[in-house]
Amino acid sequence: MVAHNYYTFLPTLLLCSLMFKYEILADSLTSPNIKYNKIKISNFNITDKIAELEKDPKRAYTDRVLNGLPAVYKDFPFATFVYVDEGESGEACTGSLIAPDIVVTAAHCLTSEGTDLFPTTKIFVSAGSVDNIKKNNNIFKVSKLVVHPNYNPKTAHNDVGLVFLSSKVSPKLATPTTIYNGTIFDGIPVQAAGWGLTSNEIDAKISSTLNYVDINISSSSVCKRINPNWTQNNGYSICSLVINGKDTCFGDSGGPLSLVTSSLRPLVGVTSVGAPPIGVDSDECGITGGVAYYTNLNFFSSWISEQTQIPLNELLSSGEFNSTSIDLKNKSSKSSSKSLFINNLGLKLFILSFLSYGFNYLI
Numbered sequence: 001m002v003a004h005n006y007y008t009f010l011p012t013l014l015l016c017s018l019m020f021k022y023e024i025l026a027d028s029l030t031s032p033n034i035k036y037n038k039i040k041i042s043n044f045n046i047t048d049k050i051a052e053l054e055k056d057p058k059r060a061y062t063d064r065v066l067n068g069l070p071a072v073y074k075d076f077p078f079a080t081f082v083y084v085d086e087g088e089s090g091e092a093c094t095g096s097l098i099a100p101d102i103v104v105t106a107a108h109c110l111t112s113e114g115t116d117l118f119p120t121t122k123i124f125v126s127a128g129s130v131d132n133i134k135k136n137n138n139i140f141k142v143s144k145l146v147v148h149p150n151y152n153p154k155t156a157h158n159d160v161g162l163v164f165l166s167s168k169v170s171p172k173l174a175t176p177t178t179i180y181n182g183t184i185f186d187g188i189p190v191q192a193a194g195w196g197l198t199s200n201e202i203d204a205k206i207s208s209t210l211n212y213v214d215i216n217i218s219s220s221s222v223c224k225r226i227n228p229n230w231t232q233n234n235g236y237s238i239c240s241l242v243i244n245g246k247d248t249c250f251g252d253s254g255g256p257l258s259l260v261t262s263s264l265r266p267l268v269g270v271t272s273v274g275a276p277p278i279g280v281d282s283d284e285c286g287i288t289g290g291v292a293y294y295t296n297l298n299f300f301s302s303w304i305s306e307q308t309q310i311p312l313n314e315l316l317s318s319g320e321f322n323s324t325s326i327d328l329k330n331k332s333s334k335s336s337s338k339s340l341f342i343n344n345l346g347l348k349l350f351i352l353s354f355l356s357y358g359f360n361y362l363i
Helices: 002-026 046-055 071-075 221-226 298-308 323-362
Strands: 039-042 079-085 089-099 102-105 123-127 139-147 161-165 190-194 211-215 237-241 256-259 267-275 291-296
Touching: 079 102, 089 256, 089 267, 089 298, 102 267, 123 161, 161 298, 190 267, 221 237, 221 291, 237 267, 291 298
Parallel strands: none
Antiparallel strands: 039 089, 079 089, 079 123, 089 102, 102 161, 123 139, 139 161, 190 211, 190 256, 237 291, 256 267, 267 291
16 A cells, blocks of 8 residues: 555656746746736826916815715725826826825836836826826825835736825825735635726726725636746735626726725735736736736735835734625635534544454455
8 A cells, every 4th residue: 555655646746846847937937918907098298287286286185075075985095096107198007005105006007117117207196086197186296116126027026116205195185004914815805996997998098086896816726827926815916816897907007905894994915917817818807717916915014114114013904804704704714614524524434444444454
């Protein structure tokens, strides 16, 4: 029996060695269908808008009225619009305030070619409104940009960046949030938000108002097949499977993936890249069977704390699950307990069977 078990196990050893080799090679590969989710905005000159606002300071900042805004903004009071000025057009991304003057977003939103940072004079951030930057007058200039030193644009490794504002956002406008430091499990209740495209039409444009969507976090084998660099959801990247067309899209890059809680929602991740199902060559979002990957902010919390000087005990939060979330977590725990019971029962039956027949077989 020992020899039989050895030869049965040998192919497994060979398979593991091949997987290990493939994992090393995967660091230099990326799926051609995996795409970043930032997008161009045309016919908009932010320099002209800022010039007009500076002529009339009273228009520059408008306090938000909680009872007068859609509930979505109450759930995402930290959401910001991140804009890269290119003259008569620009690039759109989303971000989240983690301090009155610090926004966390995706590294690819802050870089032009490869890892080259955009000039700070080209980046503008709007906050305190569900409106996009075209309508929102709460626009802030930027003093510094930082991306993770090991950011790799080819593989989306370490796709996280920080935007330091030239002035603080008033607490009357927006509320900074924290980073979730709990375990990320399949089905954890999370929502993504952004001003990205809401359809796959050819003439689709960024949304005029902030939108959100429920995201299906999964550790399916599909996550690894589409992106060999992905390992597991408590690593550097979090995977989600598209179900019923619910997905992030172009323009949502860098936006919040937040835990659904009864209080201020902590950030689980930021929108990074997406891809269609295996075998499908398409740029469309929301195709069932496709995936999206989010940068796991807790994985980078030490780096973020170091760069921002925000102590970890202030930066991190476990969050408070609401009733729906607790039900999901309990179901997961009950399922695990049930599996454990079945496994233990099977082990006990095996032992009893072995005690009954095993000795006679060995003799």
